[in-house]
Amino acid sequence: MIRRTIVPLAATLFLASALGIHPPSASAQASGQGSAGENQFSVSLTMFSTLAAINEAGYDAGLNSPLNQKYKVRNQIREALASRTIPCLPELKAFYKEHRKGSESADLGQYISFALVAGDAPSFTLPAGEVPPDVEPLRGFSDLLARFYKEANLEDLWNRSQLAYRTAMSEYQDAVIGTLFEANGYLRNPSGYLGRRFQIYMDLLGAPDQVQVRSYKDDYYVVITPTSAPVIDEIRDAYLAYLLDPLTFKYTEIIKQKKPLEKFAQNAPALDLAYKDDFSLLVTKCLIKAIDSRLMHGSAAQKEAFVDEAVREGFILTAAFADLLPAYEKQPDAFRMYYPDLIAAVDVHKEQKRLKNVQFAERMPERVIAPPAKLQLDPAEESLESAEGMYEQGDYDEALKVFKKVFQQTTDKSMQGRAYYGLARIAVRQNRKDEAVSLFERTASLNPNPAITAWSHVYLGRLALAAGDPDKATAQFKTALAMSGASAMARDAAEKGLQTSSSGEKQQ
Numbered sequence: 001m002i003r004r005t006i007v008p009l010a011a012t013l014f015l016a017s018a019l020g021i022h023p024p025s026a027s028a029q030a031s032g033q034g035s036a037g038e039n040q041f042s043v044s045l046t047m048f049s050t051l052a053a054i055n056e057a058g059y060d061a062g063l064n065s066p067l068n069q070k071y072k073v074r075n076q077i078r079e080a081l082a083s084r085t086i087p088c089l090p091e092l093k094a095f096y097k098e099h100r101k102g103s104e105s106a107d108l109g110q111y112i113s114f115a116l117v118a119g120d121a122p123s124f125t126l127p128a129g130e131v132p133p134d135v136e137p138l139r140g141f142s143d144l145l146a147r148f149y150k151e152a153n154l155e156d157l158w159n160r161s162q163l164a165y166r167t168a169m170s171e172y173q174d175a176v177i178g179t180l181f182e183a184n185g186y187l188r189n190p191s192g193y194l195g196r197r198f199q200i201y202m203d204l205l206g207a208p209d210q211v212q213v214r215s216y217k218d219d220y221y222v223v224i225t226p227t228s229a230p231v232i233d234e235i236r237d238a239y240l241a242y243l244l245d246p247l248t249f250k251y252t253e254i255i256k257q258k259k260p261l262e263k264f265a266q267n268a269p270a271l272d273l274a275y276k277d278d279f280s281l282l283v284t285k286c287l288i289k290a291i292d293s294r295l296m297h298g299s300a301a302q303k304e305a306f307v308d309e310a311v312r313e314g315f316i317l318t319a320a321f322a323d324l325l326p327a328y329e330k331q332p333d334a335f336r337m338y339y340p341d342l343i344a345a346v347d348v349h350k351e352q353k354r355l356k357n358v359q360f361a362e363r364m365p366e367r368v369i370a371p372p373a374k375l376q377l378d379p380a381e382e383s384l385e386s387a388e389g390m391y392e393q394g395d396y397d398e399a400l401k402v403f404k405k406v407f408q409q410t411t412d413k414s415m416q417g418r419a420y421y422g423l424a425r426i427a428v429r430q431n432r433k434d435e436a437v438s439l440f441e442r443t444a445s446l447n448p449n450p451a452i453t454a455w456s457h458v459y460l461g462r463l464a465l466a467a468g469d470p471d472k473a474t475a476q477f478k479t480a481l482a483m484s485g486a487s488a489m490a491r492d493a494a495e496k497g498l499q500t501s502s503s504g505e506k507q508q
Helices: 026-031 045-057 066-071 073-082 089-098 104-117 141-151 154-160 162-187 232-250 252-256 259-266 273-277 279-295 300-313 318-329 335-344 348-356 379-392 396-409 413-429 433-446 450-466 470-482 488-507
Strands: 003-006 197-202 210-216 219-224
Touching: 045 073, 045 089, 045 104, 045 141, 045 154, 066 073, 066 162, 073 154, 089 141, 104 210, 104 219, 141 154, 154 162, 162 197, 162 232, 162 279, 162 335, 197 232, 210 232, 219 232, 232 252, 232 279, 232 335, 232 379, 252 279, 252 335, 259 273, 259 279, 259 348, 273 279, 279 300, 279 318, 300 318, 318 335, 318 348, 335 379, 379 396, 379 413, 396 413, 413 433, 413 450, 433 450, 450 470, 450 488, 470 488
Parallel strands: 003 210, 197 219
Antiparallel strands: 210 219
C-alpha cells in the first residue's frame, strides 16, 4: 500500500519547457535545491544528504522492497557508507533513535520536512525564526548533518548516484508533464500564481511507495520515492490544491454562504477531522474531486460512480461542483475568474435535499492522501489575497480598506508594493488618475516582483497617454518590455501601447 502524507510546514508553472521538468543539471547538483524561483521536477542534495544520514543511523523502512533492487542506489549508498570511517556516527545514531516517531511514514516525514527548509550543503542551516512544528525538535540535526556530510564525503556519493536518479526520473517525467498540462489546460492557467512555486522532488533513499506533500507559505512541495503503483493522480491533486487554495482566501464571504451544508460533513464517519474543522478546506477538496471526475478517462457511469463515492466519503459538495463544471467549460474565462460564480451557483436547498438521502461510508478506501491542515498564510498575505478577491468582485471600497491594512501588518517591501499596486488599480477604477500615477510609481520603486512591476509600467504608460504625454508613455511601455519576468499579457499590452504612443509622437 502506498503511504501518502500531507503535512503543512508553517504559518508558476509555465507550459512547455518552462515546466522545468528535467533530469538534474550540474548547476542543480551544485546548489542542492535548484533555483528557488522555478517550478521543477528535480532532485535535492539536501534531501539526499538527510536521507543518507538517517539510513546510516538506523532508518531501515522498506529495505526488502523489490524497488530497492530495481534502482539499487539505496543499497549501494548504505554499503559505501558502512565501509567508511565516520567519527560522528555514534552521535548521529543516538540522535536518530531519540527522535523516532510512532510510524515509519512519520519518521521519514519529519526528515523530509527538515530537508525542505534547511539550507544547502555543506552547512544545512535551519532558518533562525519559526520552522515547521515537526522540524523544531530536529534543530540539532543541522550540525550533525554538516559533520556527517564532510566525514562521509557525501558529495562524492551524490555525484556517483546521478545516473540512477536520472534514470528513475525519466520513468515519471512524461506522466508528470502530462498531468500538469492537463490540469493547467482545464483551469486555463498559463503560469500559476505570481511569486508562488510548485516543486516535485524525487529521492531514492526513502522507503518505496511514499508520496509526501508539504505547503510552506506560498510554496507547495511533493516528495516521491519509487512507487509500485501510479501516483499521477496524487501529483495532480496536489497541484490543483496549490492553485485553488489561495482562492478560498479571496472569496471567503461567498464560501460562508454555503456553510449550512457543513452539518452533513460533520455526520460523515469516514471524513477526516481536518475537513470537518475547516469548511474552506473541505470546499477545495470537493472541488478537486469534481475536477478529477471531469478529467478522468472513463464512461459517464464510471465518472458518476466516482462522484457518488466522494460524496459518501463526506466530500459533500463534489456532486454539486460536478453538475456545475460543464457550465464553466462552455464559457471563456479562466477558472480563477470564474471561481466566485461557481461557488455562488451552489444551491444550498437543492444540496440539502440531495444530502439527506446519502448513506455515508464508515471508512475511507486505503489509497487516500491524508488531509492537510488549512493553508497557513502570513496575515499580510491573507489580507492581500482577500483584497484581490474584493477587487475582482468590484467591491472597491472594501478592497481599499484591506489593501491599506497591509501596511499595518508588515514592513516587507514586496508585500507593501503589492498593496500599492492594488490601491493604484482601485484609483484607476475610481477615476483618481493623479493618485493612480503616484501609487503605480511607488509600486514600481518597490519592485514587488517583475510581473507586477511590468504591469505598473504598462498602467503608467496608459495614464501618460490619457494625459497627452506620448513621450512619457513610450518610455514606460519600453521599460515594461525590457523587464525580465514580465508576463506575456503585460508584454502584449506594452507592445500595443507602444504602437499607440509612437503614433502620437509622429503626429506631434
